[in-house]
Amino acid sequence: MPSNQDPALPLSACVGGFQVADLLVSGTRAVWLRARKDGKLYVLKVPTHGYARDDTWRRRMAREADLLQLLAGGPFPTLIAAGVYDTTDAADIPYVVTDLPDGLPLPDVRARQASPDVALAVRVLSGLLEALSFAHARGVVHRNLKPDKITLLRAGTLRIEDLQLGLGAATPALTRQGSFVGSLDYSAPEQLSDAHSVDGRADLYAAGLIAYELMTHTHPYAGASNERDAMFRRKLDHPESASRRNPAVGEPLASVVSKLVAHDRDARPATADAALAALRFAAG
DSSP: OOOTTSBOOOTTOEETTEEEEEEEEEOSSEEEEEEEETTEEEEEEEEBGGGTTOHHHHHHHHHHHHHHHHTTTSSSOOEEEEEEEOOSSOSSEEEEEEEOOSEEEHHHHHHTOSSOOHHHHHHHHHHHHHHHHHHHHTTEEOSOOOGGGEEEETTSOEEEOOOTTOEETTSOOOSOTTOOOSOTTTOOHHHHHOGGGOOHHHHHHHHHHHHHHHHHSOOTTTTOOSHHHHHHHHHHOOOOOHHHHOTTSOHHHHHHHHHHTOSSGGGSOSSHHHHHHHHHHHHO
């Protein structure tokens, strides 16, 4: 009997002509699998058994395919296919297929570091801001930006994975007003209060926390148990300057990061482009 976190797959383990090869990542709601078709490898995303019949989750995956199409040509996964399939106990289960990235997830890169690599942190933050500029210009807010959603490609560039919680200007809203979706460790204060009413500055906040973590090997808000706990931690204290945690950062860079993680979104840069210009100036 499959568990709720097992992938909801037909007995043939073949979806839309893509044959499952092995597991990449297992989550609560979805599973990412390596799949093969015509001799090439791809990433196949399917819901877990617990969410295979969840109508909201079906619509989220359909919306994700729409957002991937909207972001075609940018530093995001390339949509290969999307559709529905049946199993012995459920019908019209959604799936999404994207290209397989040639690179390493950011947590794997971070795990290899004995000490913070400031140059890498700057490169990652710069890549994130460029990607967010591309997405925000098309009306898309990611809402779930965190290290395991970032791949450092062997070509030297970066891409952002997984738009299952993405919010587009022209896509249907699936989050009730006042409810929370996202990551407790990386969500902006306003997202913790109402995930439906956020704008691009929530993504800038997450990018700032990711950069802070890379620069200092510490996370100021890690380990919150729920939205109220996460909000309390953010209200209680602003993160100590990254340059105090790690003098190699330098105050100009630390100032850029501090503005990105400001509690009040109006105190953050207004756009990813503005933040990127500030970062380039600070980095010299």
